[in-house]
């Protein structure tokens with residue numbers, strides 16, 4: 001079963017997690033690259049505001065097509081209980097292309113962000129097959145191994 005990981009990361013945690021998932025499940029990987037600069041305090045503020053307003057944004061043209069994969073895993077942070085604008089754009093552009101979709105995130109508050117998964121399901125008009133939201137503390141302190149292994153097993157059998 002071919003698997004694709006599409007990830008977005010502003011400050012690096014979700015990039016590390018996406019790479020770890022790639023090594024664990026053996027998937028192709030693609031970064032969702034936003035053309036707008038989200039660095040620093042200004043990037044935080046504009047990113048937060050755009051996310052809050054449910055806005056989309058311009059992203060770099062990606063190379064891999066989710067329709068070539070049995071499963072796509074989106075790996076991304078959560079911004080104001082929502083998915084970040086570049087992920088919103090990617091999901092909207094590909095909503096007809098996903099065969100199955102799972103969501104993995106490291107974010108400030110972990111699994112208290114269930115609205116983000118609901119937003120994804122609304123965009124793709126399908127339920128999300130599996131989800132895992134880790135909080136930064138458990139991620140930074142390397143306390144997420146068991147949950148991560150369970151998630152990896154779950155998505156392999158999706």
Ligand SMILES: Cc1cc2nc3c(=O)[nH]c(=O)nc-3n(C[C@H](O)[C@H](O)[C@H](O)COP(=O)(O)O)c2cc1C
Pocket residue numbers: 008009010011012013014015044045047048049076077078079080081082106107108109110113136
């Ligand atoms: C504008 C903004 C809003 C955020 N809002 C939330 C939120 O609603 N819930 C949450 O759990 N984390 C929130 N966070 C924290 C990020 O999800 C967290 O720092 C994440 O680990 C960043 O991932 P990255 O290093 O891959 O960019 C927010 C971060 C930013 C920049």
